């Protein structure tokens with residue numbers, strides 16, 4: 001199961017976690033914010049520790065992990081071995097790989113936008129294969145680039161090139177030439 005810390009406040013957080021455990025959940029992920037807090041930073045990782053201490057099922061910590069350092073920090077503060085990535089995995093698509101490299105004692109390497117551009121083409125193809133309606137892939141791609149431009153300035157460049165375009169075929173051509181540019 002997955003829970004937030006509460007709706008308006010955190011007063012029932014531990015009770016809710018226990019109810020989830022007693023209800024038969026075998027594991028619990030905690031997004032360390034209330035509903036009212038939305039996505040506002042900071043996530044309250046110390047509350048994940050309180051919940052972890054209150055239940056006996058495994059607890060996964062979630063909220064505001066955007067870098068390897070955040071991953072290490074959330075583990076320290078929450079005491080959890082397991083971490084869920086949300087927006088961090090979208091904004092920084094190699095974040096899970098960086099964490100894996102770190103956990104396996106390997107050199108941690110940042111991706112570059114050339115590699116990301118290949119993932120973008122792959123993502124777009126997968127969306128096209130799944131969706132007959134071609135509005136969805138284009139809208140999703142714009143949304144993804146909009147999130148990634150915080151981390152990669154080339155995401156803004158690509159976003160600007162497709163901003164006004166609605167047709168999937170046209171977008172695909174732009175993606176392919178952008179990918180070629182990135183790899184040349």
Ligand SMILES: Cc1cc2nc3c(=O)[nH]c(=O)nc-3n(C[C@H](O)[C@H](O)[C@H](O)COP(=O)(O)O)c2cc1C
Pocket residue numbers: 002031043062063064065084085086087088090
């Ligand atoms: C693309 C995306 C899809 C998500 N889908 C779900 C979902 O289906 N169910 C859910 O409980 N949370 C969903 N979430 C919320 C995340 O699991 C997570 O709890 C939230 O984003 C907080 O983590 P963050 O601060 O790392 O983003 C989604 C988040 C993202 C970015």
